[in-house]
Amino acid sequence: MAGPEDGHQQDESFLSIQVLLITASFFLPVALPSLLGWMNGLLAVPVFVLLVVSTNTNRAFRQIGRGLFLAIGGALLLNKVVLFAFGLTLLPLGYSLYKSVQQREDPAIAGGKGVIILGGIWFAFWMISGALTGVNPYSTLIASLDESFSRILEIYRNNSELPPDVLLGLEQIVGQIQKFIPKLMPGLLAGSVIITVWLNMVISNRLIPRLVQGKHAWTEYSRWQYPDKLVWLPIIAVILALAGRGQLQNAGYSLVVVSAIVYLFQGLAIFIHFLDKWNVPLLLRYLIYGIFAVQSYGILMLSVLGLADTWFDLRKLNQNEQINNS
Structure with missing residues (x-):
């Protein structure tokens, strides 16, 4: 005998609005990285919001799965699986925030858990990426920033209109920045995780009551x-x-x-x-x-x-x- 859940599955459309929104959210940053790459940092929002506002959690999980299935198909066609895989690192954050809401945890606790989860996943992602490519992501980032500052300084050196004392002061400032970047980089990377979690929480907290009246995350x-x-x-x-x-x-x-x-x-x-x-x-x-x-x-x-x-x-x-x- 078919139960209520079976009826839901029969009536549910494969290409519902929710499925298409998940697909678009995860595929567009892959298809247009130069224009929409910033969306990769906000991909916990559609997952978290859908789980919170849905009246059927199992159906919400199916919709997320279908959306991701379509998105990964597009990523395979564009040969951008690595970029798509990075977007998937936000999935556990969305689920963690959802569980925090279910357990009625305050925003500080929910955010703290989110930072630990996202930080750990990003660390693992870049370590695996480095092992597969043979390139240390951290060292590459430091070297890239150092080279960028050196290029900026070279541009100013080639500018004959700059007085020597101004150029000397600029060289000293850039030198200090290059010296301190390696010392501050762990904090800056940790800060990027914190900012990402905060943005996903704040945006979701604003969206949920607008989508469902009387519904709140925090x-x-x-x-x-x-x-x-x-x-x-x-x-x-x-x-x-x-x-x-x-x-x-x-x-x-x-x-x-x-x-x-x-x-x-x-x-x-x-x-x-x-x-x-x-x-x-x-x-x-x-x-x-x-x-x-x-x-x-x-x-x-x-x-x-x-x-x-x-x-x-x-x-x-x-x-x-x-x-x-x-």
Whole structure:
């Protein structure tokens, strides 16, 4: 006797809208990498959103599988399987975020798990890629960046209009950058993982209530908050950077970069909280966001603001929680 699930399978179209969206999401970055390659970093969004908004999880998994089947067919035709394989590294992140929502974990826990999962998968992916090609991806990246800075410096050297003192100062700056890049690179790579997870979470959190009214992954972004114990990360980072020597000091530099990125996101949440509280017009908000994005000191201010919230509870979230629990 056929059960309800069998009926769903019979009525379900192979080329549903959901299947086509999954196919497009994973195939377009492969087909047009120069134009849509940035989508590779957001491929957890369609997987996560589909799993959350679907009324039938098994059907959602089938739709994802069919979409990926069609996408990999296109990747094979274009002979771009490696690029497609990199996009697949976001699948576990989407599933991890879905499980976190099912278990009602707060955004900090969900994001932390996502960073560990995505970081581990990317590390394994590039190690396997390096083993198959015989090229060390990390060393290649460092050498490529060093060569790029050398080319930029050579262009300025060939510019006869630059005064000698300006050229000398530029050479010193580029030399310092080339010296510090290897020390900061682990932190920058870890930061790229954190940024990727954060983007997928924030975008998904905005999409889900728009697709299904009353459905939410987490609370609004302006209320996201880290556990207080995380403050030990920047404390340890600064101690290692100032008092450490050799590899310990380099680890401190990388942890400082990671800490700045992590608390930047909490600072942004606080900033948005006050923009909401003061009813700042949308156009003015975008202007302020743009100013902060292009000014390095603005980003630093947000990181400091996020760190300060650990001690000062600027949004009074802890006070409100105590009132609700009393």
